[in-house]
Amino acid sequence: MAKTKLKSGKGISADQSVEKLLQEAFDYLEAEDGERAERLFRKLLASGTDSMEVRMGLADALFLQGMMLDGDDEMEHAIRLAESEEDKAQLLAIKARSMLNAEYPEAAAKAFMRIVDDYPQYAARYSSVLVMIMTIQGREKEAWRWFEDSLANHEELPPVDVAFYSMAWLELMFEMGSIEFKDKLTRMFKRSAEKVTNEEERGLLISELLLTADRIVDGMQYREAECFVDLALSMDPSSPSLVEAKREIKRYAKVQFEIERMSRDEKLFPLVALRATEWFYEDDEGVAADELLDGLPSDLVDQLYQDRRSFADGIKRLRKQYPAAYEMFQEDWEELYDELIGKSSGRIGQG
Numbered sequence: 201m202a203k204t205k206l207k208s209g210k211g212i213s214a215d216q217s218v219e220k221l222l223q224e225a226f227d228y229l230e231a232e233d234g235e236r237a238e239r240l241f242r243k244l245l246a247s248g249t250d251s252m253e254v255r256m257g258l259a260d261a262l263f264l265q266g267m268m269l270d271g272d273d274e275m276e277h278a279i280r281l282a283e284s285e286e287d288k289a290q291l292l293a294i295k296a297r298s299m300l301n302a303e304y305p306e307a308a309a310k311a312f313m314r315i316v317d318d319y320p321q322y323a324a325r326y327s328s329v330l331v332m333i334m335t336i337q338g339r340e341k342e343a344w345r346w347f348e349d350s351l352a353n354h355e356e357l358p359p360v361d362v363a364f365y366s367m368a369w370l371e372l373m374f375e376m377g378s379i380e381f382k383d384k385l386t387r388m389f390k391r392s393a394e395k396v397t398n399e400e401e402r403g404l405l406i407s408e409l410l411l412t413a414d415r416i417v418d419g420m421q422y423r424e425a426e427c428f429v430d431l432a433l434s435m436d437p438s439s440p441s442l443v444e445a446k447r448e449i450k451r452y453a454k455v456q457f458e459i460e461r462m463s464r465d466e467k468l469f470p471l472v473a474l475r476a477t478e479w480f481y482e483d484d485e486g487v488a489a490d491e492l493l494d495g496l497p498s499d500l501v502d503q504l505y506q507d508r509r510s511f512a513d514g515i516k517r518l519r520k521q522y523p524a525a526y527e528m529f530q531e532d533w534e535e536l537y538d539e540l541i542g543k544s545s546g547r548i549g550q551g
């Protein structure tokens with residue numbers, strides 16, 4: 201989005217330049233301090249400094265405080281001040297995201313469809329917003345049809361928009377629990393990304409790939425998230441931060457795969473698999489081993505907990521057969537093992 205030039209406002213001292221106040225206001229937005237951000241944006245407006253950028257920031261500050269109607273009014277004001285269709289489309293995408301974050305998916309959908317109706321040439325660029333909206337609404341199949349229909353004319357789009365579009369479609373596919381078109385969509389992304397030579401646009405693509413990976417990690421889909429990190433690495437293979445992100449997400453994906461294997465391992469003591477599941481998914485709405493046992497007869501559960509030797513032997517089997525799951529929680533496993541065999545300290549044996 202092109203930045204609007206700001207004129208110095210009346211009532212702002214030399215050491216409080218417009219640019220400085222504006223940056224400070226956006227810093228408060230970044231910190232999600234809507235109240236302080238609002239005060240600075242209103243100070244800019246009161247001084248006579250009015251622009252698309254100021255109105256957009258004020259809208260976000262109001263959205264953060266739950267003042268949705270006032271925020272919507274300011275965002276519409278910003279859209280009117282925007283000079284290009286590209287800026288208007290981006291503001292509508294920002295509005296849709298803000299409405300979605302505030303848990304107003306219907307309003308978010310209306311904002312996005314205004315892009316489709318009024319500025320269709322920019323709809324592909326912001327299609328990840330559509331995926332988030334329609335996933336929350338349970339309308340994934342409808343979203344899929346939109347992607348299929350829009351793809352018919354994707355050759356007419358700039359390469360950067362095709363890249364954004366294929367990235368969003370890939371996310372939708374994963375949200376639907378499918379991998380059928382993974383190779384096709386990753387090829388589409390890579391072919392388009394190779395044609396993007398503008399460094400700012402390449403940076404935006406990498407940033408969006410990592411944001412998408414973060415969203416998918418929030419859903420505990422580590423192998424799927426790894427796909428987006430791989431695409432980012434294909435654009436910048438020498439980036440240390442991307443290499444580290446790949447290493448870390450691969451570690452979690454491997455542990456998740458091992459936990460899935462445990463559920464089919466008849467030789468593994470059940471409480472070991474349940475404990476691994478509890479620890480791995482501890483932030484996923486509080487999965488607890490005791491809750492996972494609720495469906496079993498109480499006398500069987502008591503018997504499992506009393507069989508400390510088998511529990512301890514199960515931990516030894518886990519160390520051999522599931523090394524990633526053992527390594528991630530090594531201190532916890534060792535403490536539990538010592539507790540089971542009655543030691544105050546020590547390592548799990550090799551037997």
